[in-house]
Amino acid sequence: MTAGTAARRIRSSTATIGIARTLHDVALRAANRVLVLKFLKGMTVERLHAEFLVCPDPYRPMFLDETMLREFGRDPANDIPKGFLEEALSKGDECYGILAGDTLAAYGWYSQGPTRIDPPELVLRPGDRYIYMYKGFTHPGHRGRRLHAIGMSLALQHYQTKGFKGLVSYVESNNFSSLASVVRMGYEIFGTVCVLRMFGAYRTIAGAGWQAHGVRIEPAVRRFEPGSGALVGGSRP
Numbered sequence: 001m002t003a004g005t006a007a008r009r010i011r012s013s014t015a016t017i018g019i020a021r022t023l024h025d026v027a028l029r030a031a032n033r034v035l036v037l038k039f040l041k042g043m044t045v046e047r048l049h050a051e052f053l054v055c056p057d058p059y060r061p062m063f064l065d066e067t068m069l070r071e072f073g074r075d076p077a078n079d080i081p082k083g084f085l086e087e088a089l090s091k092g093d094e095c096y097g098i099l100a101g102d103t104l105a106a107y108g109w110y111s112q113g114p115t116r117i118d119p120p121e122l123v124l125r126p127g128d129r130y131i132y133m134y135k136g137f138t139h140p141g142h143r144g145r146r147l148h149a150i151g152m153s154l155a156l157q158h159y160q161t162k163g164f165k166g167l168v169s170y171v172e173s174n175n176f177s178s179l180a181s182v183v184r185m186g187y188e189i190f191g192t193v194c195v196l197r198m199f200g201a202y203r204t205i206a207g208a209g210w211q212a213h214g215v216r217i218e219p220a221v222r223r224f225e226p227g228s229g230a231l232v233g234g235s236r237p
Contacts, residue, residue, distance in 0.1 A: 029174075036119060036197035039173035040217070042210050043187040044130060045156060046166030052146065052153035052185070055098065059105060059147065061154050064097045072097075072104045079137055091115075096155040098147050106138040106147035110155055110167075116220060117170070122195065122202060123221075127214030130168040131159045149185040168215050193217050 055061045064072070066089060073080040088095070088109060097107035111132045114123040126132040133155070138148050156167050171178045173192065183189070191209025195202065195217065204217050 036195065036202075038195040040117075040170045040193045040195060041173055041179065041189050042168065042170050042191050042193065042213070042215060043182060043189045044166050044168045044213065045152070045185070045187045047186060048153060048157055048160075049149075049186050052149045053157065055150050055154070056145070058100060059145075060099045061151060062097060062099070063158075064095045064104075064107065068097075069095060075104075077139065078104050078107075084135075087116075096151050096158075098151050100142060104139065105142040106136075106151055108136040108148065108151050108155065109134050110159070114220070117217065119195070119197070119202075121220055122204070122217055123219075124168075124170070125216045125218065126168050127216070129165040129214055131155075131164050131166075133167040133169045152185065168213065 069080065069085060069089070072078045073082060073085050088111075091111065091113055093109055093111040093113075093115070095107050095109050098105045111134065112126065114125045115132055115134060116122070117124050117134075124132055124134075133152060136148050136152070152167065159167070169182070169187065170193075171182060173179075179189075190213055191207035193204055193206040193210055195204050197203075202219055206217065210216065
């Protein structure tokens, strides 16, 4: 990227999100050229919103069984690679989807146990009060209909009947569009964890909010092998 191109991008970003956020983003991008440095915003949603509890026609919300998931996984447009699916199913994770006829319009994954994030050498442990919501996806042809919020809310309703307090997730601190989106959907940010990798080792520094919610990010027990389809957190509403 030329200096002129970089300057234009910075000016455009400043006009869109402001100088403070632009500087934060630029600083993180620069730091990650020589090391891994991330600030992850932890968030929970515990309150149901009535406007997201009704799924409009012609959509059908449901938990997807293994047969359905394997069939939908055959289509690359659904972003369910085989390695990812095998690991998710092996650890008992569940997928709540929204169908449009026989096609998959949107989905989100839910886990009670440790789940790989990005970077995949780390896992998020949601504790015993929360369900970790990750890999939210809406097909481009169905975006703009609040399907991610609807699916998440219906899944939350289900898990609360099972005794869980709510859902937990995270967004990187410089993913400003996703941060704004999850707040609109009812998530409340409870704190930040810093992830730093230097000299081949990871260190995490969690704020008090993470500890209070019983949610942790720590090294994965198993070694990550490239191409294995490791589970990666985050959402794409």
